[in-house]
Structure formats: structure tokens, C-alpha cells
Amino acid sequence: xxxxxxxxxxxxxxxxxxxxxxxxxxxxxxxxxxxxxxxxxxxxxxxxxxxxxxxxxxxxxxxxxxxxxxxxxxxxxxxxxxxxxxxxxxxxxxxxxxxxxxxxxxxxxxxxxxxxxxxxxxxxxxxxxxxxxxxxxxxxxxxxxxxxxxxxxxxxxxxxxxxxxxxxxxxxxxxxxxxxxxxxxxxxxxxxxxxxxxxxxxxxxxxxxxxxxxxxxxxxxxxxxxxxxxxxxxxxxxxxxxxxxxxxxxxxxxxxxxxxxxxxxxxxxxxxxxxxxxxxxxxxxxxxxxxxxxxxxxxxxxxxxxxxxxxxxxxxxxxxxxxxxxxxxxxxxxxxxxxxxxxxxxxxxxxxxxxxxxxxxxxxxxxxxxxxxxxxxxxxxxxxxxxxxxxxxxxxxxxxxxxxxxxxxxxxxxxxxxxxxxxxxxxxxxxxxxxxxxxxxxxxxxxxxxxxxxxxxxxxxxxxxxxxxxxxxxxxxxxxxxxxxxxxxxxxxxxxxxxxxxxxxxxxxxxxxxxxxxxxxxxxxxxxxxxxxxxxxxxxxxxxx
Ligand SMILES: C[S@@+](CC[C@H](N)C(=O)[O-])C[C@H]1O[C@@H](n2cnc3c(N)ncnc32)[C@H](O)[C@@H]1O
Numbered sequence: 001x002x003x004x005x006x007x008x009x010x011x012x013x014x015x016x017x018x019x020x021x022x023x024x025x026x027x028x029x030x031x032x033x034x035x036x037x038x039x040x041x042x043x044x045x046x047x048x049x050x051x052x053x054x055x056x057x058x059x060x061x062x063x064x065x066x067x068x069x070x071x072x073x074x075x076x077x078x079x080x081x082x083x084x085x086x087x088x089x090x091x092x093x094x095x096x097x098x099x100x101x102x103x104x105x106x107x108x109x110x111x112x113x114x115x116x117x118x119x120x121x122x123x124x125x126x127x128x129x130x131x132x133x134x135x136x137x138x139x140x141x142x143x144x145x146x147x148x149x150x151x152x153x154x155x156x157x158x159x160x161x162x163x164x165x166x167x168x169x170x171x172x173x174x175x176x177x178x179x180x181x182x183x184x185x186x187x188x189x190x191x192x193x194x195x196x197x198x199x200x201x202x203x204x205x206x207x208x209x210x211x212x213x214x215x216x217x218x219x220x221x222x223x224x225x226x227x228x229x230x231x232x233x234x235x236x237x238x239x240x241x242x243x244x245x246x247x248x249x250x251x252x253x254x255x256x257x258x259x260x261x262x263x264x265x266x267x268x269x270x271x272x273x274x275x276x277x278x279x280x281x282x283x284x285x286x287x288x289x290x291x292x293x294x295x296x297x298x299x300x301x302x303x304x305x306x307x308x309x310x311x312x313x314x315x316x317x318x319x320x321x322x323x324x325x326x327x328x329x330x331x332x333x334x335x336x337x338x339x340x341x342x343x344x345x346x347x348x349x350x351x352x353x354x355x356x357x358x359x360x361x362x363x364x365x366x367x368x369x370x371x372x373x374x375x376x377x378x379x380x381x382x383x384x385x386x387x388x389x390x391x392x393x394x395x396x397x398x399x400x401x402x403x404x405x406x407x408x409x410x411x412x413x414x415x416x417x418x419x420x421x422x423x424x425x426x427x428x429x430x431x432x433x434x435x436x437x438x439x440x441x442x443x444x445x446x447x448x449x450x451x452x453x454x455x456x457x458x459x460x461x462x463x464x465x466x467x468x469x470x471x472x473x474x475x476x477x478x479x480x481x482x483x484x485x486x487x488x489x490x491x492x493x494x495x496x497x498x499x500x501x502x503x504x505x506x507x508x509x510x511x512x513x514x515x516x517x518x519x520x521x522x523x524x525x526x527x528x529x530x531x532x533x534x535x536x537x538x539x540x541x542x543x544x545x
Contacts, residue, residue, distance in 0.1 A: 096111065096118065102130055129142065155253065166531065211528050222297060236249040263304060289345075306336070401468065417445045
């Protein structure tokens with residue numbers, strides 16, 4: 001498989017890489033090395049033009065009171081990093097988000113767009129390298145991204161940041177959100193008064209532990225969701241270019257398990273061979289929209305889901321036969337029908353074209369059946385760490401009643417059930433609850449029961465039925481918990497709440513509500529479920545005051 005297309009005709013230098021002395025000894029001159037080719041800059045400028053804040057084409061290139069203009073080359077100090085991996089720069093007090101720059105560096109950047117409160121730019125030269133607090137031999141902040149398509153692909157944001165620094169940054173990102181949005185008293189937080197007795201500004205401190213990372217942070221994803229389109233009349237499938245909906249052909253993805261890479265390649269080749277028309281976002285025509293593949297690490301089973309813009313697949317039987325013949329370990333071939341003009345991947349209807357309607361995997365000694373649309377954590381190695389932490393924070397003795405809200409296919413519920421008297425799981429996707437029930441039976445777990453529906457509706461019903469949980473576990477999607485659910489949790493008054501979150505900002509917002517409602521944040525464990533991306537997962541323990 002070929003690598004993705006490059007705009008700059010080759011791998012861009014990763015400035016600072018290899019300059020060990022300078023990292024240990026603070027800032028050093030780099031001699032103004034150029035890092036971006038002109039062609040690439042133009043591509044970036046196009047993308048900036050579509051940004052919300054400011055314009056690079058058509059609109060004014062300067063604004064009253066803004067110290068930089070579009071197209072201007074400026075030197076700036078980088079003082080932070082956004083979760084999109086952009087360096088936060090300052091020019092005369094004005095904020096510039098600088099793509100490619102890292103905290104502690106001084107860079108030259110070309111301004112792509114400006115607005116009243118901030119602008120966007122891309123780094124053209126590294127002027128001074130940053131300083132690492134990890135001063136071990138050979139440790140660097142900036143490293144050369146190993147992925148050949150990193151600069152163009154929107155999937156990873158932090159490959160140019162050394163892995164140890166990523167873990168450190170993720171913890172800081174969590175701390176900052178808890179402090180700024182959640183007003184949580186975090187041990188070691190700036191601006192608060194630590195009394196040295198475990199209190200901060202008179203409040204007990206929450207401890208945010210170092211991020212649990214991976215020893216080998218590559219090839220971890222067990223699920224690939226690949227958009228399909230066409231380029232030059234050919235079917236392509238790969239990734240959305242950074243900041244756009246243009247689909248670029250991709251051969252390799254270094255955070256995917258190789259099995260998924262191979263499965264996707266076979267599906268694309270088969271679709272080309274059989275002339276299955278790719279979907280076009282612009283016209284709304286064509287058939288194949290997405291190829292979703294999963295690989296179960298412990299059983300080796302593979303699943304293919306063809307997301308199509310309609311029910312009929314021309315030469316569908318031949319396609320299934322080709323996949324059965326060519327994909328090792330294939331256990332399930334499904335079709336999901338999505339005809340809406342939307343960026344939502346799955347439609348409501350899924351049917352099995354061949355094999356089982358699920359594949360099976362195992363985490364921490366528990367078996368799980370996984371359906372095409374069910375949520376299943378994508379990094380199995382780190383999932384064990386996360387779930388063990390959730391069980392530890394739940395502090396179970398075997399006598400407790402536990403509610404697991406947003407339970408998916410019952411993963412956390414079944415981990416908890418081994419240590420609790422009774423577990424109630426609730427989840428909005430019916431197939432996921434079917435899986436959860438099947439999974440409980442598969443593992444002979446009889447003290448867990450599951451309900452379908454919005455957690456914010458089902459929990460008050462349980463409350464009315466007299467279910468009184470000792471512990472509530474929540475693991476909501478990125479938008480966090482529904483306010484009605486938080487209110488019910490506060491009324492139910494469990495001794496402990498364990499909050500598993502994939503978004504530190506919404507987590508912090510919800511912790512504030514829970515703290516205001518009588519709970520105290522005790523411990524926060526960040527877990528790196530998604531190395532090289534800006535995402536971080538957290539497991540949080542709250543206790544009733
Ligand atoms: C981050 S996943 C967690 C799943 C599960 N705890 C796990 O670890 O596999 C969030 C889950 O919440 C479900 N969900 C989203 N909104 C919901 C709601 N209002 N009520 C119940 N479940 C919801 C999603 O379908 C998804 O399965």
C-alpha cells in the first residue's frame with residue numbers, strides 16, 4: 001500500500017530532534033532552520049480560510065488592534081499546547097495558535113488567519129528549542145514523527161511530541177481543566193494556597209496521578225472507521241485531510257493494528273475490482289460510504305461493516321465471497337445502511353451479510369460479544385488499566401448495589417459485578433444492551449441486569465422503584481452527563497461516585513456540579529487510551545462529604 005499524498009514532497013524536518021544538549025540545557029539557538037515547504041503552506045492557508053475565527057482570503061488581512069496581519073511572518077514564544085496539538089503562542093499579548101510548534105519553543109510562524117481575540121499560524125522555523133523537565137539522558141521534547149502522513153492526516157496531533165512529554169502534557173491538561181472549569185482544589189495547583197496538610201484554600205486536595213502510559217504506544221487501535229470517496233475517478237479510502245472533508249488514500253496507519261490495515265486494504269481492492277461505486281458527499285450519490293473493521297485481540301476474529309448509501313449492493317454476493325476468501329479470521333460481514341446527508345457514520349439499520357452478527361473478545365478474563373454499532377474501547381491494553389481503576393475506586397466488598405450508567409455492552413458492569421451484590425446497567429443503544437445481556441450470560445454473571453434507554457430517564461425510574469445504589473459509575477460520551485442525570489445522582493446520594501471520562505472539559509463541568517451538590521473529588525487517574533492524539537481518558541473517585 002502506498003503512503004498518503006504529500007504536499008511538501010517529502011518528510012518535513014522535525015526541528016530540534018537529535019539536539020540532546022539543547023534540551024537538557026534550556027533554550028539554544030537553532031540557526032533558523034526552515035521547516036515547511038511553500039506548497040504545503042498554501043495548503044494550510046486554504047484550510048485556515050475555512051476557520052471560524054478570521055479569514056485569510058477575501059476578508060481583511062489586518063484588523064484594528066490586532067498586532068499581526070495575515071501573511072506576516074512573526075517570531076513568537078510558545079507557552080502552551082491545545083488539545084489539537086497546536087502551540088499556543090503570544091505576540092504582544094495577542095494569542096496565535098501555531099501548528100507544528102511546541103511549548104517552550106520560540107518559533108517563526110506565518111499568520112494564516114486573524115480574528116479579534118486570536119489568530120492561526122503555522123510554524124516555518126524553529127528559533128529556539130524548548131526545555132524538558134524530563135532531563136534524563138537522551139530525552140527530547142520534539143521528535144521526528146514516524147508516520148509518513150502525519151502532517152496531512154487529521155488522526156494524530158501529538159506525534160512530534162516525545163511520548164513521555166505527551167503523558168506529562170495530558171496530566172497537565174486534566175489539572176488545568178479541573179482547576180479552571182471545575183474549580184476543583186487540585187494538589188499542586190498554581191494560585192491556590194496549599195497548607196501542607198492535604199488542604200488547599202481550606203478545601204481537601206484532589207490528587208491527580210501521573211498518566212498511565214503504554215510501554216509500546218503504537219499499533220493499539222482495534223477498530224478502524226475508514227471514509228470512502230473517489231479521487232480522479234478511482235475509489236479511495238483513508239482519512240480526512242486535516243481540517244477538511246477531502247478523503248485521502250491511506251495505506252498504513254501506525255496506531256492501527258496491522259490486521260485492520262490489511263482488512264481495509266482487501267475491502268478496498270475488492271470494491272474496486274467489482275466496481276462498487278464510492279459515495280460522494282457533494283452529490284449524495286454512490287454507494288460505499290465507510291468501511292468499519294474490528295479485530296478482536298484475544299480471539300483473532302475480524303469483523304467488516306460496509307456502510308452504504310442504500311440497501312442493494314451490486315455484486316454483493318461476490319464481494320462477500322471475496323472477503324471470506326481473503327480476510328484471515330473473518331467471522332462477521334455486516335452492512336449498515338446510512339442514506340442521510342450527515343457526517344454520522346452509522347444509520348439505524350444493520351444486517352448481517354455473512355457469519356455471526358458479533359465478534360468475541362476478552363478483557364481481564366471476561367468475554368465480550370461486540371456488535372457493529374456497539375461501543376467497545378479501542379485500546380484493549382489500556383482498557384484493562386482503566387477498568388481496574390474503576391473497580392478499585394468503587395471500593396466494593398461484595399455487599400453493594402451499583403449503578404453503571406452509560407454502560408455500553410456491559411464492560412464495566414461485568415467487571416464490577418464480580419465484586420458487588422447487584423449491578424444495574426443502563427445504555428441508550430438497544431443492540432449494546434442485547435450484547436450486555438449476552439455477555440452476562442456468556443460469563444455466567446447473574447447479579448447484573450440491564451435496561452435500554454437514556455440514563456437520565458431510566459435512573460429516576462429506578463429511584464422510584466426504590467433502588468438505592470451505594471456506588472454509581474458513569475462513563476458518558478464526550479458531551480458528559482445530562483444535567484437531569486446529575487440531579488438524580490445527587491438525590492440518590494451514593495457513598496461513592498466513579499466518573500470515567502474521555503473529555504476533561506465536560507468532566508470538570510460535571511465535577512463542579514457534583515462538588516456543589518455535596519461530593520468531594522478525591523483522586524483522578526488519567527489513562528492514555530489514545531497515544532499520539534490529544535485525547536485523554538480519566539477515572540475519578542468522588543466521595544460524599
Ligand atoms: C464512552 S461510552 C462507554 C461505554 C462503556 N462504559 C464502555 O466502557 O465500554 C458511552 C456510552 O454511552 C452511551 N450513551 C450515550 N448517551 C446516552 C444516554 N443518554 N443514556 C445512556 N447511554 C448513553 C453510548 O451509546 C455509549 O455506549
